[in-house]
Amino acid sequence: xxxxxxxxxxxxxxxxxxxxxxxxxxxxxxxxxxxxxxxxxxxxxxxxxxxxxxxxxxxxxxxxxxxxxxxxxxxxxxxxxxxxxxxxxxxxxxxxxxxxxxxxxxxxxxxxxxxxxxxxxxxxxxxxxxxxxxxxxxxxxxxxxxxxxxxxxxxxxxxxxxxxxxxxxxxxxxxxxxxxxxxxxxxxxxxxxxxxxxxxxxxxxxxxxxxxxxxxxxxxxxxxxxxxxxxxxxxxxxxxxxxxxxxxxxxxxxxxxxxxxxxxxxxxxxxxxxxxxxxxxxxxxxxxxxxxx
Numbered sequence: 001x002x003x004x005x006x007x008x009x010x011x012x013x014x015x016x017x018x019x020x021x022x023x024x025x026x027x028x029x030x031x032x033x034x035x036x037x038x039x040x041x042x043x044x045x046x047x048x049x050x051x052x053x054x055x056x057x058x059x060x061x062x063x064x065x066x067x068x069x070x071x072x073x074x075x076x077x078x079x080x081x082x083x084x085x086x087x088x089x090x091x092x093x094x095x096x097x098x099x100x101x102x103x104x105x106x107x108x109x110x111x112x113x114x115x116x117x118x119x120x121x122x123x124x125x126x127x128x129x130x131x132x133x134x135x136x137x138x139x140x141x142x143x144x145x146x147x148x149x150x151x152x153x154x155x156x157x158x159x160x161x162x163x164x165x166x167x168x169x170x171x172x173x174x175x176x177x178x179x180x181x182x183x184x185x186x187x188x189x190x191x192x193x194x195x196x197x198x199x200x201x202x203x204x205x206x207x208x209x210x211x212x213x214x215x216x217x218x219x220x221x222x223x224x225x226x227x228x229x230x231x232x233x234x235x236x237x238x239x240x241x242x243x244x245x246x247x248x249x250x251x252x253x254x255x256x257x258x259x260x261x262x263x264x265x266x267x268x269x270x271x272x273x274x275x276x277x278x279x280x281x282x283x284x285x286x287x288x289x290x291x292x293x
Contacts, residue, residue, distance in 0.1 A: 033274055036267035043261065049268070055232035062265045064272070066232045070149060070242030071273075073235050074224055077153025078217045082160045083210070089161075090168030095194055112162035121226035124155035129227055137239050147229035149242035155223050160213045167209035171202045211284035215277050221246040245273050 040049070040062060052063030093102055133146030175198055183193040199206075229241025230251060253266050 033271040037271045040261045040264040040268050053234050057259050057262045066234050067243055067245045067248050069234045071244040073149040073242055074152040074244050075217045078156035081157030086161050086164035089165045094169050094172040109162045109166050117223045120155050120159045121223040124227040128154050144239050148239050149235050150238040152224045152228040155227050156217045160216055164213050171205035175201050207287055211280055221250045245269050
């Protein structure tokens with residue numbers, strides 16, 4: 001008896017230490033990125049760094065607005081594409097589809113969610129980019145290479161669909177069947193039950209799933225690096241090239257670090273990305289707490 005109690009105490013202490021270690025790791029990452037960013041922050045005003053559009057490291061000009069704009073365009077477009085498709089797919093598979101269909105779709109979603117991002121990047125380069133260049137862009141402008149924020153948004157949207165569908169399905173499956181049956185017994189149709197019972201009950205989980213998908217799209221690197229064009233300009237439309245922050249870091253880190261403040265500028269970009277993801281997750285937690293009340 002004493003042995004089992006001691007074992008439980010040791011297990012509890014180990015889990016407590018691991019939890020503290022995880023928190024300390026996040027704090028250490030934040031401090032480390034901030035320290036590495038300090039040289040550029042000490043020489044340039046934060047507002048100037050965030051609002052200037054001129055990126056010429058060789059001349060000492062570090063305007064991050066093109067990268068913030070590129071990240072915003074790609075992320076928003078990806079979520080606009082992925083959210084409705086994922087939601088309706090999840091509703092169909094959990095509420096309407098035959099069990100046999102679900103049996104084959106589940107493994108397929110797992111495979112798609114686990115594919116390396118470079119596969120999506122190659123797919124985007126071979127199919128999406130030429131399609132935009134030949135068929136979409138000529139409807140609006142004279143010429144486009146196809147390497148645009150539109151291509152980046154489409155590729156990111158397709159990447160995040162399997163993740164969102166899997167999360168939504170798990171959330172819907174965890175809702176009590178008794179609630180559905182009670183709604184149907186009162187004369188509600190199946191769609192009314194889904195709209196007023198299932199979706200309302202699933203709202204907190206859906207918010208968490210959307211934030212997780214947002215974090216995935218914000219941090220994606222290789223796929224957007226391959227299809228966005230990577231020009232340090234502020235996109236004026238969906239058919240302009242973009243340069244998201246993760247692509248900037250991956251494309252340039254390790255090169256040209258002999259340029260003064262270049263290393264610090266890239267670390268500041270990483271700090272910005274880290275900060276945005278943390279803020280998003282904090283906001284989602286606040287929203288979840290309010291919804292649960």
